[in-house]
Amino acid sequence: MLCEEAGRILTKAKFAIAFTGAGISAESGVPTFRDANGLWKNYRPEDLATPEAFRRNPRLVWEFYRWRMKLISKARPNRAHLALARLEEMGILKAVITQNVDDLHREAGTKNLIELHGNIFRVRCTACSYRENLKESERLEELLSSDELPKCPRCGSLLRPDVVWFGEALPKGALEKAFELASKADVVLVIGTSGVVYPAAYIPYIVKEHGGRVIEVNPRRSGITPIADVFIPKPAGEGMGKILE
Ligand code: BV8
Ligand code: ZN
Numbered sequence: 001m002l003c004e005e006a007g008r009i010l011t012k013a014k015f016a017i018a019f020t021g022a023g024i025s026a027e028s029g030v031p032t033f034r035d036a037n038g039l040w041k042n043y044r045p046e047d048l049a050t051p052e053a054f055r056r057n058p059r060l061v062w063e064f065y066r067w068r069m070k071l072i073s074k075a076r077p078n079r080a081h082l083a084l085a086r087l088e089e090m091g092i093l094k095a096v097i098t099q100n101v102d103d104l105h106r107e108a109g110t111k112n113l114i115e116l117h118g119n120i121f122r123v124r125c126t127a128c129s130y131r132e133n134l135k136e137s138e139r140l141e142e143l144l145s146s147d148e149l150p151k152c153p154r155c156g157s158l159l160r161p162d163v164v165w166f167g168e169a170l171p172k173g174a175l176e177k178a179f180e181l182a183s184k185a186d187v188v189l190v191i192g193t194s195g196v197v198y199p200a201a202y203i204p205y206i207v208k209e210h211g212g213r214v215i216e217v218n219p220r221r222s223g224i225t226p227i228a229d230v231f232i233p234k235p236a237g238e239g240m241g242k243i244l245e
Pocket of ligand 2: 125126127128129130152153154155156157
């Protein structure tokens with residue numbers, strides 16, 4: 001059975017990593033981007049997740065991110081996030097590389113985490129090097145309860161969400177580290193991604209090119225399915241539950 005095969009590959013793995021997308025957080029109530037009721041169905045990404053959109057209309061972009069931050073701050077890690085943290089504790093999983101900005105892998109206890117697209121609870125200044133983790137500084141409520149444009153406490157310029165928008169380079173260190181891990185991995189567990197956003201979507205291909213195996217958990221086929229050695233057509237929670245059984 002598919003999940004037994006995946007379980008066998010994982011337990012025999014010498015260097016397994018996970019690569020996740022918005023789908024792993026769907027069961028936590030966080031909307032995905034390209035599903036039927038996904039975010040990009042109701043908004044055009046170009047209008048909300050690009051530096052031009054922010055320059056053109058920072059109020060609209062901040063309204064969108066405040067709405068997502070409110071929604072995501074109520075979300076809790078689901079059993080798929082927890083299963084990955086468990087696999088790391090067991091020494092089977094060496095790292096989680098995520099495209100998600102929702103902080104749920106960290107909340108689930110994953111230690112070696114690479115956030116390729118930033119983190120929605122971090123803000124940074126558009127002019128100086130100031131950056132702040134709103135959960136750590138306990139200023140999340142303050143930011144969410146105002147609809148003013150947030151300003152840098154150091155230089156007074158506009159703050160922006162510390163996430164990677166379309167057309168922006170990924171955080172240098174993060175992408176290099178992710179590619180290095182992918183070139184060393186003998187198994188990549190791909191969960192909940194449509195595999196259409198680059199350069200993140202190269203990760204499973206790099207593992208494959210280096211002779212590694214690809215296990216995918218997704219209720220629908222994706223851009224990664226063609227190279228999957230094992231495709232488990234299930235939602236993340238159920239799929240991971242069966243693999244860990
Ligand atoms: C860049 C962060 C260059 C902010 C996001 C070709 C090559 C290289 C680049 C490009 C290219 N063509 C176009 C580009 C540019 C672009 C790109 O890839 N566009 C795509 C759309 C074609 N890439 C970029 O712009 C990137 N930057 O290339 O810079 C550069 C280089 C140097 C110097 C300057 C510039 C930046 C991309 C990052 C954009 N940021 N978001 C925010 O979140 O607000 S994108 C967004 O997409 C999220 O990060 C998200 O994680 C990511 C990927 O989406 P998924 O996670 O896969 O989610 P999706 O909804 O698509 O799919 C959900 C999946 O889950 C589905 O498969 C579904 O079946 C499944 N699912 C549903 N329910 C469940 C489930 N699975 C399991 N269980 C369930 N219950
Ligand atoms: Zn500043």
